[in-house]
Amino acid sequence: MVMADDPPRRQPTLEAVAELAGVSRSVASRVLNNAPHVSQGKRDAVERAVRELGYVPNPTARALATRQTGAAALVVSGEDPSIFADPFFAQVIVGASAALEEADLHLMLCLAATDRGRKRVEELLRGKGADGVMLMALRENDPLARTAEEAEMPVVFGGRPVGSAPRWYVDVDNTGGAREATEYLLSRGRTRVAVICGRLDTEVGRARYRGYQDAMLAAGLEPFPPHEGDFTEPSGAAVMAALLLQHPDLDAVFAANDNMAAGALRTLREAGRSVPADVAVVGFDDLAVARIADPPLTTVHQPIPALGREMARMLVALLNGEDPTPLILPTRLVTRTSA
Amino acid sequence: MVMADDPPRRQPTLEAVAELAGVSRSVASRVLNNAPHVSQGKRDAVERAVRELGYVPNPTARALATRQTGAAALVVSGEDPSIFADPFFAQVIVGASAALEEADLHLMLCLAATDRGRKRVEELLRGKGADGVMLMALRENDPLARTAEEAEMPVVFGGRPVGSAPRWYVDVDNTGGAREATEYLLSRGRTRVAVICGRLDTEVGRARYRGYQDAMLAAGLEPFPPHEGDFTEPSGAAVMAALLLQHPDLDAVFAANDNMAAGALRTLREAGRSVPADVAVVGFDDLAVARIADPPLTTVHQPIPALGREMARMLVALLNGEDPTPLILPTRLVTRTSA
DNA sequence: GCTTCCAATGGGAGCGCTCCCACCTCCCTT
DNA sequence: AAGGGAGGTGGGAGCGCTCCCATTGGAAGC
Structure with missing residues (x-):
């Protein structure tokens, strides 16, 4: 890039290409958009001119004419x-x-x-x-x-x-995924399955809680009321702490995303509960954190x-x-x- | 959005605004770009017309005229x-x-x-x-x-x-950060400080290795030769494993980013080495993974x-x-x- | 009262492209 | 041999905006 007050040497235009190729703008335009109705000879000539001039069509002008921004x-x-x-x-x-x-x-x-x-x-x-x-x-x-x-x-x-x-x-099938996660926990013999919800002012948060609820109800168990986090690791840790206080006997927790599950893992570790022996944890998302967490998270994979x-x-x-x-x-x- | 073959009712143009306001396009344009040389009366009239018509300037047309895409x-x-x-x-x-x-x-x-x-x-x-x-x-x-x-x-x-x-x-001061990280390790009494490099075909990878090297040399220690990862967690784990094999007595490792540090942590855990007691680990980046890792990573923060x-x-x-x-x-x- | 100046205004020429349309030439039908 | 097509071609009119420039009228200066 030149910083000097450059002589307004501008990009070559279609006009210039057409002139060099000895054709009209229309023909040159057709060649560029490879539209029909152009003889091979002129087509070659235009292509040569394009190369010679290093022509690149101006997208803005094209956008204005076609009413499409691209x-x-x-x-x-x-x-x-x-x-x-x-x-x-x-x-x-x-x-x-x-x-x-x-x-x-x-x-x-x-x-x-x-x-x-x-x-x-x-x-x-x-x-x-x-x-x-x-x-x-x-x-x-x-x-x-x-x-x-x-x-x-x-x-x-x-x-x-x-x-x-x-x-x-x-x-993404949030409800289905949450249901499956919860069912999995239940199928492994857990019965006191707590939940760390995502923000309930989002549809994701609601849908995942709904899935959890469905599975619990279907198993004849009382779903935990929603304890709401905000999808961040610290909020997961905090909600887990609260949960542990209110329900010291919980044996599993479904977290509405991996970040919060990671937070829960941290709290559980600090509380001396071993995972998954004492408390099983399932997350949602299957982001990198799920693999990095210790222990690695069982989680609901979504195809992001x-x-x-x-x-x-x-x-x-x-x-x-x-x-x-x-x-x-x-x-x-x-x-x-x-x- | 209407899917029907809509009557080409198009967005109002500046022209339309000008007409409704009873002024010329020029004046309307000036009002929109709040340029000087417009009487208050016309200014108001144009603004009223804009509101009435729900006019929004067409950025493409503006771009073409000003030669700036925005x-x-x-x-x-x-x-x-x-x-x-x-x-x-x-x-x-x-x-x-x-x-x-x-x-x-x-x-x-x-x-x-x-x-x-x-x-x-x-x-x-x-x-x-x-x-x-x-x-x-x-x-x-x-x-x-x-x-x-x-x-x-x-x-x-x-x-x-x-x-x-x-x-x-x-x-970012990659070399300085890496040097500081290595110096920190040395200042804590570590002497056999290994390194997990990033890709050496990138400047980041090189610069961080350079910083490590500088610190080692300055302390009169022999830097480890570069063991190259690719900035991913698995590569960190793999390089750590290789390092452990070649230098079972290492007591610290500087990883060129947090992902690889997390991988190293995993390998060390699996090898039964405790962190930081047996091996101290420092990463680079200070991304979320650093806080989530177990133990939480000491790392070089960069202001991303x-x-x-x-x-x-x-x-x-x-x-x-x-x-x-x-x-x-x-x-x-x-x-x-x-x- | 007559220049002088400047704010206010509108007309018009682009910006670089697409696309409609008129025109021309061949060539293939009947 | 005359009448269509259909392919090939170029001219021109936009697309919606900015900006230069010429024009106007009134306020200020003498």
Whole structure:
């Protein structure tokens, strides 16, 4: 990059390519978009000119003319930008990015956790700053939900927002996974199975508690009332401590995610309870922490990159004028040593 | 969103706003960019019209006219897209996103780990698909380095590429951090301090080994030759096992990141060595895993969100025509129980 | 009362591309 | 031999915005 007050030597334009190739802009354009109705001779000439000039089409101009930006936005809501630091999102992005790449779309990332951020997302949605949007981590009564509904733009939800099922979404079978985890604990002879819930103002938190509840009820056992953490390790440790105080005889705990399970493990260790002998622990997510924890966590695996991938694919389908159906991805229990 | 073959009812344009407000496009434009030379009366009229019509400026058209896209790209290179799953990047993004938001820039995320991905980044750079670029995780002889040099676009590097110092970069004091970690181990009376290196085809890997080496040499001790891991937990476990075999008497190990330190911890546990009594372990990064590990890791903290933030700020400065100086962020040792 | 100046205003020319359409040439039908 | 196509081609009109520039009118200065 040159810092000097450069002579406004600009990128070559299509016009320049056309001139060098001795054809009209139209023909040059057709060659670039490899559209039909171009003779082989001119096609070669244009391609040669492109190479000679080092021409690269200007995406902005193309976007203006076609009314398509060539980009999809991934919006992560939440009340604090650091929610994004959760490795969960990184994996979603890996999947989404790959699928978007196939459709030749760019990925814009919007952390809509501040007021400013939300305002910018709103502008993006209403001002056609992207061709479509993937929305994640909506909270209860999230203002973004409304904006998304109103926007004349395809919107795919990642995980359902609390209380409503949008037209297009991809989710994970949270209830089923939680149920399976709890059933597993019960099948191993545990009977006093406690639960560390996630935030109950999120659908994930609720759905996982529901799964736990279902399994307990089905086994004729009284479910523990919801003890709510916030999906972080410290909150898991704290809730576990409280649980131990109230129910010293518990023999298992289902944590709504791995972070909280890791916290629980720490508290149990400090309390001198051995895992899984005294207390069995099951988590949810199967992130790296599950393997690193001591003992390694038995947990509910969810296909996170697939979640991102399917969201992106659904968006692409929408962009192609199709009408895809919502998708719920399966989970599966991964047994390690903690239960 | 309406799926029907909608009557092409399009977004209102500036033209429409101007007409409704009874002014010219120019005046309306000035109001929107709150430029001077507009009477209060017309200003109000335009603002009213904007509200009435629900007008939102079209960013693409603006971009074409101003030759500025309003977006900055964060490019993550690497040989495998899953490199991005490392929580490190998520934290960089949190910082970068906040700084970009202040400058009203959008964030485009490019995972340039596939050939296709690299090609798209190249097009982005050469076709002015963004106003500037932040480049991370370049490998040795990464083709992206060249492309970036040639692009007429501000480029800020996150971490230096192997062997060369670009004009603008933000890095972390890897050598200093590694030296401090090793010195700490030595100061606690350890003398047989082994090292688990990161990939030596990355500057981070090299710099951290260099720091270790410096400290050993300064203490008159023979540094261990580099045993190379790849920054993952399993590789840390494997290298630790090899180390234990070759040097059964080692009494400390410096791992070039927390993941590998966690792996080392696992191997040591399985080998019946107690930490820190028999072997002290120090990591690098201070990611979540450091706190969750058992025992919690003593590690070199690096300000990751700050890294992202400073990269973004440097890019913004560049965009403003300034010429910022490279930045090296400090690290600091965080002592927990593993050493 | 007549310049001088400047805030206020609107017209128009792009920005670089796509795409519709008119036009022209061949070539294949009947 | 005349009438279609259909492929090939270029011109021109946008896409929605910014920005330069010419124009205006009134306030200030003499």
